[in-house]
Amino acid sequence: MQYSNFSKPGGDAIDCNQYASPDIHSYNDIKNSLIGINVDATSYPDVGTTYYYGRNDITNNDYAISSSNVNTIYAENNWFGSAPPDDELFEGTIDYTPYLSSDPTSTTYPKMNSQQRIVPLSFAEEKIYSTDKRGQEEFKQAHDAYAQKNLTTAQPLFEAVYQQYPDSPIGKQALAFAAKCAYQQEDKSNVKGLLDQVSNQYKNSDIAILAKSLKTAYMLRAQQYDDAISAAEEIVKNHKTSSYYKYALYNLGNVYWMHLKDKSTGEKYYRQLIDEFPKDELSYSALTTIGEWSPEMEKQFTEEVEATSTVFQNHPNPFNPVTTISFKAAKDAHFTLKVYNIRGQEVAVLLDGHRQAGTHQVLFDASNLPSGTYFYRLEGGGMNVVKKMILLK
Numbered sequence: 001m002q003y004s005n006f007s008k009p010g011g012d013a014i015d016c017n018q019y020a021s022p023d024i025h026s027y028n029d030i031k032n033s034l035i036g037i038n039v040d041a042t043s044y045p046d047v048g049t050t051y052y053y054g055r056n057d058i059t060n061n062d063y064a065i066s067s068s069n070v071n072t073i074y075a076e077n078n079w080f081g082s083a084p085p086d087d088e089l090f091e092g093t094i095d096y097t098p099y100l101s102s103d104p105t106s107t108t109y110p111k112m113n114s115q116q117r118i119v120p121l122s123f124a125e126e127k128i129y130s131t132d133k134r135g136q137e138e139f140k141q142a143h144d145a146y147a148q149k150n151l152t153t154a155q156p157l158f159e160a161v162y163q164q165y166p167d168s169p170i171g172k173q174a175l176a177f178a179a180k181c182a183y184q185q186e187d188k189s190n191v192k193g194l195l196d197q198v199s200n201q202y203k204n205s206d207i208a209i210l211a212k213s214l215k216t217a218y219m220l221r222a223q224q225y226d227d228a229i230s231a232a233e234e235i236v237k238n239h240k241t242s243s244y245y246k247y248a249l250y251n252l253g254n255v256y257w258m259h260l261k262d263k264s265t266g267e268k269y270y271r272q273l274i275d276e277f278p279k280d281e282l283s284y285s286a287l288t289t290i291g292e293w294s295p296e297m298e299k300q301f302t303e304e305v306e307a308t309s310t311v312f313q314n315h316p317n318p319f320n321p322v323t324t325i326s327f328k329a330a331k332d333a334h335f336t337l338k339v340y341n342i343r344g345q346e347v348a349v350l351l352d353g354h355r356q357a358g359t360h361q362v363l364f365d366a367s368n369l370p371s372g373t374y375f376y377r378l379e380g381g382g383m384n385v386v387k388k389m390i391l392l393k
Contacts, residue, residue, distance in 0.1 A: 024045055039069055042172065065096070098142070138160065146181065162178065165354055189221075193226075213248065215231040216231040236252065253266045257290075313387055325378075328359045335351055368393075373388060
């Protein structure tokens, strides 16, 4: 992703979830949003390292980057509005140093215009946290090699991780990075062979469906449209209950409408997406593409977003020893808010009762707990959300 504008007031300008690992480098404006880049526990975007400069303008957001990933998200060599940046702009483990001392996008570059409604970079909508820590050390070793541009070293290391832990979140992250390594090397056809091998080896498992979804994306980039269509159609035909299904419909609409200029077939897939997922952001994007988005629909969408229940990251984070957890309830409901340690043991119940619609704040005093990583889970009102927080004494 480069030379693009991203903005979503009240929301996430860029939302990375379900094993998304985009490269967000080179003169992007990521502005005027609640969160500039939101990263769930399964995703691993590269926003900049010593070897891959970020050079993005990530300013005028309530939070520049928010991450639930237990691993470090690299976001070096970007402009965050001041030098040094305000620590409160970052939630989670973010490596944002070194940072830029001025806006790298101040020079006029041709930018891709993005609408306020940004299509997620994700493979699925749900945000997941897993306490499955298998393979994290091996993944870190592979990612360190990737961050230093040692792709031929990094790729087999990533492959070893997903082969050993194919059913774990870290295994799926490793597959996404192995594919990225294969695509970035000189012979881009290697990525197709790698993903086909995973699809065949693991058959109908989740990592096999992920491989097909990744194949769709990389074949589109390589302009190998027949291969992209074949992979997406297989998901549509055989994996309708999968979280990747709606993305396959959207990608099929895109490839026919935008790349092959077959608008009739493209619209067929867009219509199927809209019919089956009428309130999804992908459907709103499809409506925009076929010219049926209207100001009335924009107003309705905004009202629906404002009415959505939300759990915010605790503040401050890291904290010592008191922090505040806030959430917005779209309707009256019974809510529970519990805190767990790194081993998954419950250490506190902060809320267990009825709350009215609106915004609520809950104070968490960890005076009697040791330093470390903790997780809080809010359940109720249609929500079941887990976020990470760090106690530093």
